[in-house]
Amino acid sequence: MFMVRQPEGKYVNEWLLQFHPSAPQWKKVRLGALPDKELARMYEVALRWADAIYIEDNTVFIVEAKLENQLAGVSQLELYAKLFKETPEFSAYASFPIQLRLIAPFREREVEAMCQERGIAYEVYTPAWFSRF
Numbered sequence: 001m002f003m004v005r006q007p008e009g010k011y012v013n014e015w016l017l018q019f020h021p022s023a024p025q026w027k028k029v030r031l032g033a034l035p036d037k038e039l040a041r042m043y044e045v046a047l048r049w050a051d052a053i054y055i056e057d058n059t060v061f062i063v064e065a066k067l068e069n070q071l072a073g074v075s076q077l078e079l080y081a082k083l084f085k086e087t088p089e090f091s092a093y094a095s096f097p098i099q100l101r102l103i104a105p106f107r108e109r110e111v112e113a114m115c116q117e118r119g120i121a122y123e124v125y126t127p128a129w130f131s132r133f
Contacts, residue, residue: 008066009028011067012103015127023054026052032087048076048083051064059098060097064077064080064100065103078120081098084098102121105132106126107124
């Protein structure tokens with residue numbers, strides 16, 4: 001069966017709907033102090049975007065989903081945790097603890113071990129439509 005790769009946005013939306021449907025949530029979230037592309041360009045700063053953020057039990061969860069290249073998700077999440085505290089739109093949650101979460105459709109043992117060492121939750125979620133090959 002031939003399967004076209006689906007975007008990570010669909011993957012994240014489906015995961016949130018299944019596991020965190022009632023949590024306050026934001027998808028494709030810009031993080032950092034600069035609010036728009038023009039200011040970022042002026043200051044020569046790259047804008048960073050987390051796949052999702054949700055709030056449960058007075059904890060901020062920052063989610064990065066990787067259909068491929070899971071290793072990149074580890075460093076992205078570590079950066080997002082720092083940027084979250086500088087993001088004016090989330091100042092109301094600045095005192096909440098932050099939990100980082102990497103979700104992927106298949107297990108990569110080395111990446112899972114790195115996540116465990118860094119305190120990042122690693123979750124395998126494989127939707128029916130996902131095909132690795």
